[in-house]
Amino acid sequence: MFRKFNFRKPLGVLLAFAVTLGMSATVYAAGPDTVKKDKLELGKKTYFRRCVWCHGVEGGGDGPSADRLFTRPRNFNQGTFKIRTTDSGELPMEADLIKTVTNGLPGSAMPSWGNVLSNEEIVSVVNFVKTLVQDRSFDDVEDEEVNVQDFGSNPWGTTGPYHLGVPQEAIDQGKEIFIKNKCFECHGGEGRGDGNPTMKDDWGFPIVAADWQQCWNFRGSRRNAYDPFNVVRTVNTGLNGTPMPNFKDQINQEDRWKIAAFVNSLCPRKNIDPLANKPVSDFLISSEFTAGPVAKSIDDPMWTVPDSDTKITGWQDDEAYKEEWGAVNRPRKNYVAMAGQITRGKRNFDPKVDNLWITSRWSEEENAVYYLVEYHLRFLSNDPEWKEMVGIQWPAQLQDLFGAEKPYFIYGDSKKPVHIWRADFLPQNYKPTNAPNPEGYKLDVSVTELNGKGFDDVTVRENPVVEVVDSIYKQGRVKILFRRSLTTENADNLEVQIPPQKFIPVAFMQWSGRDHEKDEHMAISTWFYTILKPQIPNSIYVNAVIMGCVFAGFQGWLVWMTRRTRKMYDDGVVLRDRLPDQPS
Amino acid sequence: MNKTLLSLIVFVATLGVFHNVLFPIFTPKEVGMVMNRYVYYLIMVLTVIFLHLIMKIKPAMAFRGLMVWLLGFYFYKFILFPPVPWTLFITYMMLWSIGTFLYISQDPITFREFREPIVRTIVGDYKFAQIIVFTLMPFLVGFGTYKALYPTFEEPVELRTVHPAPPATTKVHGKTYALEGLQNPFRIAEQDDYQDSFPFLDADKSEYMKHVTDGGSLFFENCHYCHGDQLNGLGMFSHVFNPTPANFVDPGTIAMLRESFLFWRVSKGGPGLPNESTPWSSAMPPWEEHLKTDEIWKIILFEYWYTGWHPRTFDGESSITLSE
Numbered sequence: 001m002f003r004k005f006n007f008r009k010p011l012g013v014l015l016a017f018a019v020t021l022g023m024s025a026t027v028y029a030a031g032p033d034t035v036k037k038d039k040l041e042l043g044k045k046t047y048f049r050r051c052v053w054c055h056g057v058e059g060g061g062d063g064p065s066a067d068r069l070f071t072r073p074r075n076f077n078q079g080t081f082k083i084r085t086t087d088s089g090e091l092p093m094e095a096d097l098i099k100t101v102t103n104g105l106p107g108s109a110m111p112s113w114g115n116v117l118s119n120e121e122i123v124s125v126v127n128f129v130k131t132l133v134q135d136r137s138f139d140d141v142e143d144e145e146v147n148v149q150d151f152g153s154n155p156w157g158t159t160g161p162y163h164l165g166v167p168q169e170a171i172d173q174g175k176e177i178f179i180k181n182k183c184f185e186c187h188g189g190e191g192r193g194d195g196n197p198t199m200k201d202d203w204g205f206p207i208v209a210a211d212w213q214q215c216w217n218f219r220g221s222r223r224n225a226y227d228p229f230n231v232v233r234t235v236n237t238g239l240n241g242t243p244m245p246n247f248k249d250q251i252n253q254e255d256r257w258k259i260a261a262f263v264n265s266l267c268p269r270k271n272i273d274p275l276a277n278k279p280v281s282d283f284l285i286s287s288e289f290t291a292g293p294v295a296k297s298i299d300d301p302m303w304t305v306p307d308s309d310t311k312i313t314g315w316q317d318d319e320a321y322k323e324e325w326g327a328v329n330r331p332r333k334n335y336v337a338m339a340g341q342i343t344r345g346k347r348n349f350d351p352k353v354d355n356l357w358i359t360s361r362w363s364e365e366e367n368a369v370y371y372l373v374e375y376h377l378r379f380l381s382n383d384p385e386w387k388e389m390v391g392i393q394w395p396a397q398l399q400d401l402f403g404a405e406k407p408y409f410i411y412g413d414s415k416k417p418v419h420i421w422r423a424d425f426l427p428q429n430y431k432p433t434n435a436p437n438p439e440g441y442k443l444d445v446s447v448t449e450l451n452g453k454g455f456d457d458v459t460v461r462e463n464p465v466v467e468v469v470d471s472i473y474k475q476g477r478v479k480i481l482f483r484r485s486l487t488t489e490n491a492d493n494l495e496v497q498i499p500p501q502k503f504i505p506v507a508f509m510q511w512s513g514r515d516h517e518k519d520e521h522m523a524i525s526t527w528f529y530t531i532l533k534p535q536i537p538n539s540i541y542v543n544a545v546i547m548g549c550v551f552a553g554f555q556g557w558l559v560w561m562t563r564r565t566r567k568m569y570d571d572g573v574v575l576r577d578r579l580p581d582q583p584s
Numbered sequence: 585m586n587k588t589l590l591s592l593i594v595f596v597a598t599l600g601v602f603h604n605v606l607f608p609i610f611t612p613k614e615v616g617m618v619m620n621r622y623v624y625y626l627i628m629v630l631t632v633i634f635l636h637l638i639m640k641i642k643p644a645m646a647f648r649g650l651m652v653w654l655l656g657f658y659f660y661k662f663i664l665f666p667p668v669p670w671t672l673f674i675t676y677m678m679l680w681s682i683g684t685f686l687y688i689s690q691d692p693i694t695f696r697e698f699r700e701p702i703v704r705t706i707v708g709d710y711k712f713a714q715i716i717v718f719t720l721m722p723f724l725v726g727f728g729t730y731k732a733l734y735p736t737f738e739e740p741v742e743l744r745t746v747h748p749a750p751p752a753t754t755k756v757h758g759k760t761y762a763l764e765g766l767q768n769p770f771r772i773a774e775q776d777d778y779q780d781s782f783p784f785l786d787a788d789k790s791e792y793m794k795h796v797t798d799g800g801s802l803f804f805e806n807c808h809y810c811h812g813d814q815l816n817g818l819g820m821f822s823h824v825f826n827p828t829p830a831n832f833v834d835p836g837t838i839a840m841l842r843e844s845f846l847f848w849r850v851s852k853g854g855p856g857l858p859n860e861s862t863p864w865s866s867a868m869p870p871w872e873e874h875l876k877t878d879e880i881w882k883i884i885l886f887e888y889w890y891t892g893w894h895p896r897t898f899d900g901e902s903s904i905t906l907s908e
Binding site for chain 2 (some may be wrong): 044045048049050052053054057063064065068108109110111113116273275276278281283284286337338339340342343344347349404405406407408409413416503525526527529531533534536539540541543544545547548549551552555558559562563566577
């Protein structure tokens with residue numbers, strides 16, 4: 001029940017508990033965990049081997065890596081720690097810091113050290129880090145007080161990894177609490193962190209609100225992304241040093257769990273890679289066969305697949321869809337991990353987008369393929385000089401590739417060129433500071449087709465044939481629906497021709513205009529595969545019935561044979577094999 | 585009471601209790617001489633036998649065979665550690681099935697006893713069982729056919745050579761280096777003497793630690809995005825790329841390579857790989873485009889210092905060029 005029960009100070013706990021029982025949400029109030037002097041030698045050794053590179057010689061968060069990281073490494077000097085179980089503004093418990101070092105901070109460069117350092121080393125390095133706090137002191141038991149919060153316990157008893165099964169009623173109530181407390185002002189209308197572009201942290205560095213729909217990036221997720229406790233803790237304690245205050249007076253404990261239920265319900269359930277703390281990429285993007293033409297509107301049920309892995313959530317198509325489309329498979333929404341292009345030319349160390357979601361269908365009747373590209377981006381550009389862009393990269397000469405061979409994944413190479421379909425767009429009537437707009441923003445889109453023979457040899461194709469048939473920017477999410485015919489007329493050998501039922505390499509690129517990304521300064525994925533799946537032939541149902549009947553016939557033959565053998569034994573036509581202990 | 589039914593209850597109950605209660609107890613984090621999964625399995629099998637002996641139950645031969653087969657299945661599925669890939673699992677289970685059949689057919693009596701219920705089901709002595717089996721089987725076969733024919737698409741498997749053969753020479757920043765015998769110019773002392781030194785703090789006191797500090801700083805400005813803060817190939821961008829970035833802590837990477845090989849790999853990056861190493865999807869930059877020659881050597885020096893590995897050397901070649 002008490003998450004932070006500290007057995008080293010039982011008396012203090014008892015006293016504090018007696019005083020605070022029933023009147024406050026604090027379960028433990030006392031001085032901070034003082035520095036364990038005997039640990040400092042090992043702590044210093046560990047710090048200077050492992051931590052100094054980012055956190056700096058004096059713990060100022062100014063190590064060699066710091067300037068290229070967003071978010072920056074923690075500056076320890078002020079004693080400001082985000083993930084705590086103590087009240088806002090207070091120092092953290094030692095156990096909080098130990099958990100942070102052990103689990104790392106997902107979504108940042110801080111890795112989990114639990115598998116690398118021994119427990120002894122982690123405790124030591126945490127104590128050494130405490131000595132790097134200059135403006136306050138963990139040893140100042142007179143002036144420093146810590147109040148460990150009572151978070152209550154999960155009222156629905158849900159369990160990891162996915163924490164499914166929270167009642168819808170609690171989620172709906174959580175949404176009301178979300179609206180009442182104006183969480184959307186920073187976190188955006190649907191929680192994608194697209195509310196406020198002007199925020200700064202205590203040190204004046206820009207900072208953005210958490211994207212609730214990517215909960216695996218929650219810093220305090222403790223490698224348990226879907227646990228609502230993570231949200232309860234943050235609502236209860238705030239994040240020191242950031243604009244996130246605590247809401248413990250506005251939202252009572254019962255409601256904190258409800259808002260956590262709401263926040264959590266937004267996060268798509270995907271298989272999380274335990275090493276990377278991110279969803280596992282769906283490396284095969286299947287383009288689903290569609291009878292007749294494909295809908296050209298993003299809002300059409302054809303395109304409204306949930307983000308969550310339907311195998312995890314057990315999501316089912318609604319009856320209306322099934323009635324209209326029968327057994328036609330829904331395409332999966334594929335997760336595509338993105339990274340900054342940090343290989344060639346002008347490198348991008350802090351991409352604003354770290355994943356895309358791709359859904360695809362194709363139509364034999366139309367002889368065309370569709371790719372719906374979606375991604376979260378908190379704020380868009382409205383500067384015509386710096387358009388937002390997203391692109392799909394193909395090998396231009398698919399037919400010439402041998403085996404696993406592909407062009408170089410960054411704009412191809414001189415021998416193997418690539419063909420890129422790029423949508424360049426700006427939102428209409430949009431300002432990053434606008435209040436959440438449930439209608440979304442229409443986009444002015446133009447398509448550019450490129451040929452690349454290396455990142456320094458990219459040419460724009462004339463007369464693009466690729467179309468963007470629908471697009472929108474809504475509540476922090478861009479959606480672009482690409483369409484192209486499978487084959488093009490008068491192809492000049494630098495235009496991809498897409499064959500059905502073949503594995504085709506495909507990669508993705510994204511440029512945030514607002515952050516002045518262009519050319520090779522972008523976010524990029526590695527090569528994925530896509531395949532235009534064939535229609536399921538009716539013959540497989542027929543064959544299944546035929547095989548069943550054949551087997552039934554075989555069974556009949558077996559019975560007849562066995563009965564005949566028995567009868568022959570009984571009639572004495574043949575002799576039963578004699579057993580060794582039977583007299584002959 | 586039916587002996588076979590009794591035996592079934594004993595068998596299921598024993599396995600249930602053992603698997604749910606005792607298995608977690610016998611598989612602690614620190615594996616001991618007694619507290620391990622194999623001892624657990626042995627005790628479980630002996631318990632099943634012992635219970636049958638003291639309760640004097642001798643179930644039908646077919647069920648005995650089934651028990652033997654299931655215990656083997658349980659062993660390969662849950663006990664054997666680390667778990668075997670499914671292809672190997674199938675192979676093991678085929679061998680185990682043959683073994684079970686040998687047990688069944690050890691002499692004509694047991695074999696006849698084993699066949700008895702099967703034959704009686706087929707001819708209809710057990711009417712109820714016959715109806716169930718003979719109705720279900722065709723449906724199962726039909727469903728299996730449907731499953732087998734339903735087209736599924738898995739992404740193609742791609743193999744690559746992780747450490748390709750290096751070329752004889754490489755040209756970096758206009759200078760040609762012969763990789764054979766090429767030394768790290770900053771390896772001026774025995775690395776083991778500096779394992780307890782502090783980067784930054786000792787950089788002024790020792791030339792060697794200065795190089796390590798420089799190399800580390802460069803590493804954390806450029807390389808950690810992929811190769812990770814822990815040099816274990818788990819940087820914040822690592823999961824995006826395929827092939828995944830090299831894990832320097834692993835004994836299979838820098839620990840078994842010469843520094844000259846690293847120099848070539850770092851300088852030329854992904855585009856400098858031969859075709860069998862899939863140069864098209866390697867995100868490794870040709871670092872000669874971003875770093876100076878000296879910087880590359882210092883980063884290599886740092887990687888060995890941090891991981892504690894020593895670069896591989898061959899006879900007649902020393903990894904240390906001690907300066908007087």
